[in-house]
Amino acid sequence: MGTGRAALTQVATLSGLGGIGKTQTAVEYAYRYFYDTRTYEWVFWVKTDTELNLVTGLAEIARSLNLADGNLDELATRSRHWLETHSGWLLIFDNADEPESVKPWLPRNPQGRVLLTSRAQQFTSLGIKTAIAVTKLSLAESIAFLRDRSNRPDLDATEAAAVNAIAQALDGLPLALEQAGAFIAHKEVSFAVYWKYYQQQQLVLLEKGLPETGDYPQSVGTTWLLNFEEVEQRSPASVPILQLSAVLAADDIPEQLLLVCAEEFGLVDCTDELALAEQLAALADFSLIQRDRETASYSIHRLVQSVIWQRLTPTEQHGWLQRAVAGLSAVFPDARR
Numbered sequence: 001m002g003t004g005r006a007a008l009t010q011v012a013t014l015s016g017l018g019g020i021g022k023t024q025t026a027v028e029y030a031y032r033y034f035y036d037t038r039t040y041e042w043v044f045w046v047k048t049d050t051e052l053n054l055v056t057g058l059a060e061i062a063r064s065l066n067l068a069d070g071n072l073d074e075l076a077t078r079s080r081h082w083l084e085t086h087s088g089w090l091l092i093f094d095n096a097d098e099p100e101s102v103k104p105w106l107p108r109n110p111q112g113r114v115l116l117t118s119r120a121q122q123f124t125s126l127g128i129k130t131a132i133a134v135t136k137l138s139l140a141e142s143i144a145f146l147r148d149r150s151n152r153p154d155l156d157a158t159e160a161a162a163v164n165a166i167a168q169a170l171d172g173l174p175l176a177l178e179q180a181g182a183f184i185a186h187k188e189v190s191f192a193v194y195w196k197y198y199q200q201q202q203l204v205l206l207e208k209g210l211p212e213t214g215d216y217p218q219s220v221g222t223t224w225l226l227n228f229e230e231v232e233q234r235s236p237a238s239v240p241i242l243q244l245s246a247v248l249a250a251d252d253i254p255e256q257l258l259l260v261c262a263e264e265f266g267l268v269d270c271t272d273e274l275a276l277a278e279q280l281a282a283l284a285d286f287s288l289i290q291r292d293r294e295t296a297s298y299s300i301h302r303l304v305q306s307v308i309w310q311r312l313t314p315t316e317q318h319g320w321l322q323r324a325v326a327g328l329s330a331v332f333p334d335a336r337r
Contacts, residue, residue: 013116016134017287018223019175022117041088049095087111136172149181162191171302227286235282237269246308247324261327
């Protein structure tokens, strides 16, 4: 796919929250640099959400190249060898949330380019110092998407205000915007009607509009469910921070605040700077939060907050609200007057 012969040796990663558009960005890159600029002669796509899918995908490459027969591991090994001895190719490892699983299959001294999509953020074991962060859409982009998806080019003042409110609530997440747009287009309801009921039902209404475009296999809630469960297994101490973060303002949460108010917040395992760093890193590893090194703060997507909040029982919700108030009151005592 493509006629370019230049040796492209870079291994790159698109990293970000589930539903943020990593796979779609990789698809666009592949199309653009195969069909438009003819950079690549071959483009190979391998799903890496499981070890079996990874090996099977590599084996399929061998079959497509007529690299003889064999079992899955043999064929996958032949594919890797072929990649090591040919140029002008692009290999995309999609959903490489466990970068270590990809490492044994990376071509040695590749003559092409490897692109990963992943919710993880650390890839030093693969020789990647910095991943390319896929960020949310701007408010203007979100509004444009909703109008185009629902085929509403002309809006009166009421509809314009409603689509603006919907776009702000969905906070630039492409998957959520697609779900809302799919529902509005299919049900043929106005933006004003959708916004009215979204304020009452939120995720319940959002989940009724399953994605139809963009190759999203799952909805917002199910997309993040595995991430939450993985965090619960790998770093139980990080879970209270995630639950507390569902109560706080979503942007620029000072990391030091968690340490100073650990007792009031009920963060019993947040005992010192190192423990806090480890707990936040576990959340950032799955892109559930975005840390800002310069400001020593972190942010959480508003829909992640909503999904976490709805997983809590009413008693748990009340408890986190009380802890949040207690902690913030301890830091900002004048605010109580």
